[in-house]
Amino acid sequence: MTQAYQKGHLILDGVSLSVPAGQFLSVIGPSGAGKTTLLRLLNGMNRPASGEVWVEGRRFDDLKGKQRRQVQQQVGMIFQDFCLVEESTCLANVLNGSLCRIPFWRVLLDRFPRMEVERAREALAQVGLADYADKQAGMLSGGQKQRVAIARVLVQQASIILADEPVASLDPGSSQAILELLRQLQEKQQLTVVMNSHNVEQARQYSDRILGLRQGRVFYDGKPEEWTEAQFRDLYRRQE
Numbered sequence: 001m002t003q004a005y006q007k008g009h010l011i012l013d014g015v016s017l018s019v020p021a022g023q024f025l026s027v028i029g030p031s032g033a034g035k036t037t038l039l040r041l042l043n044g045m046n047r048p049a050s051g052e053v054w055v056e057g058r059r060f061d062d063l064k065g066k067q068r069r070q071v072q073q074q075v076g077m078i079f080q081d082f083c084l085v086e087e088s089t090c091l092a093n094v095l096n097g098s099l100c101r102i103p104f105w106r107v108l109l110d111r112f113p114r115m116e117v118e119r120a121r122e123a124l125a126q127v128g129l130a131d132y133a134d135k136q137a138g139m140l141s142g143g144q145k146q147r148v149a150i151a152r153v154l155v156q157q158a159s160i161i162l163a164d165e166p167v168a169s170l171d172p173g174s175s176q177a178i179l180e181l182l183r184q185l186q187e188k189q190q191l192t193v194v195m196n197s198h199n200v201e202q203a204r205q206y207s208d209r210i211l212g213l214r215q216g217r218v219f220y221d222g223k224p225e226e227w228t229e230a231q232f233r234d235l236y237r238r239q240e
C-alpha cells in the first residue's frame, strides 16, 4: 500500500503487512516515518493512494456509507492526548463509544438505553475506575483519562485497538499501568492492538511483534527477540 499527501511524494511506500487477530503489534520508527499515517489508513480516516486495506476479512478502503461505518465500528482508537470531552462526566465519555448502536433521537434527548449505561459502568470498572462514573473527565490525571478512553473503546465493542503513542504524555508508572491494561485486554478478550511508540523498551516488553518504519518503508518486521541491537540503532540513525 502507498500513501501520498502530495503527488509524487510517497509518505508510505510499498508497506505491506497483515496483523493476525489477537496480536499486539508495536510500530516504531523516527518522527515522520509514517506511523500515524499508517494508523489513519487502518481506521479509515484516510484512504490509501494505492493498495488495499482489509479489516476482519472485508476490503475496507473502497467501502462507503453504512458499510464503511460498520467496519469502522470494529476499530477503536486511543490517542496520546486522550480525546475526551473534558466538560462531560467519565460515564458520558464512555457512552460515546456506544453511539454507533443508538438511535439519534435518544442521543439528542440524552436518553441512553439502560443496557448501554450498564455496559459503560462495567467498562469503567474493568479499567479500574468504577467510582469515577460521575466525575468530570477534565479533572482526572492523564493515566485515568487514558483509562476512560480505553473504556470507551470497550463499549464500542471494537475488536481492534489502534493506539497512537498512548503513553507518551504519562509518567513511567502510569505508562506501565496503561500498557499492562492494554496487554491484559488483548490477552483476555483476544483484542488486536496496534500501537505506535517511540519507546523501544516498552515496545519490546509488551508486544508480540515490532514493525520498524523508516522513511515510509518497512525497515524490519519481527518478534522483539528477533530484532538485533544494531537494527534498533540503525532504525533511528540520522538521515544523510
Ligand SMILES: Nc1ncnc2c1ncn2[C@@H]1O[C@H](COP(=O)(O)OP(=O)(O)OP(=O)(O)O)[C@@H](O)[C@H]1O
Binding pocket: 005, 006, 011, 029, 030, 031, 032, 033, 034, 035, 036, 037, 038
Ligand atoms: N495531512 C498531511 N498533509 C501533508 N503531509 C502530511 C500530513 N500528515 C502527515 N504528513 C507528512 O507525512 C509524513 C509522515 O507523518 P506521520 O505523522 O505519519 O509520521 P509519524 O511517524 O507518526 O511521526 P511522529 O513520530 O512524529 O508522530 C511526514 O513527513 C509528515 O510531514
Ligand SMILES: [Mg+2]
Binding pocket: 035, 036, 037, 164, 196
Ligand atoms: Mg505520529
